[in-house]
Amino acid sequence: MVDIEQLSDVCKLLGDKMRLTILSLLQERELCVNELVELLQTSQPNVSQHMRKLKAGGLVKEAKKGQWVYYSLNVEDKPYLNTFLQYVPSQKEKVAAISCEQLNCCD
Template identity: 85%
Template sequence: MVEIEKLSDVCKLLGDKMRLTILSLLKERELCVYEIVELMQTSQPNVSQHMRKLKDGGLVKEAKKGQWVFYSLNINDKPYLNELFEHLPSQKEKVDAISCEQLDCCD
């Protein structure tokens, strides 16, 4: 029963368009919170709220580098997500077009 509950929780997280888009962005590479804010065209508190839910759900992990927080996917222990991630539209062009240097953050 525990596995069904975990899977149900993951499905709830994936059911939100913003969170699914964030995961699609992170499929390309690790991103700092400000890169995600810029790519999603939303506020930092809004992104942080979604990132907290994704982290609590075990879908992303964070790494602090100085005062900056970087996020990356954490789905290696969830092989059932592999096919879903193969079907997510590529965000490579968007992610490649932005950087911390360009945003003047994370120095």
Template identity: 80%
Template sequence: MVEIDRLSDVCKLLGDKMRLTILSLLKERDLCVNEIVEILQTSQPNVSQHMRKLKDGGLVKEAKKGQWVFYSLSIDDKPYLLELFQHLPSQKEHVDAISCEQLDCCD
């Protein structure tokens, strides 16, 4: 039953459009919260709330670089997500169009 509970929790996380979009962005490369805010055109508290849920659910991990936090996918231990991630639309164009340098952050 524990495995079903875990899978159920992951499915709940994936059922939110914003969180699924964030995972799709992170599929392209690691991003700081400011980049995600800019791409999604939403507030920093909104993104941070979703990132906390994704982190608590074990789908993303964070790495601090100075005062900045960068997020990356953490799905190596979830092979059942590989098929799903192959079907997520590419966000490469959005991710490539923005950088910390442009936003003047994360230096």
């Protein structure tokens, strides 16, 4: 069961347009930082800052594959968040149009 403080913290994370967009993108598949930079049209330090906050809030997890870091959603234990994310506009077409091969990253 979630308590008020935890829910408040999650709501603060979701209140930022960039972080909400990141979660929406990650609903489609795991993504590397370079893919997120391209999709969000922002800088790598900006994406990394948002990812740190989302990771600290327990909403995303990272997996290292060689020198590259891939991010994915971590909401299995947050059913209220799964329900919320059903109402976030799909980013399926944007995510499908980009890949590490295309960006020449994540060998």
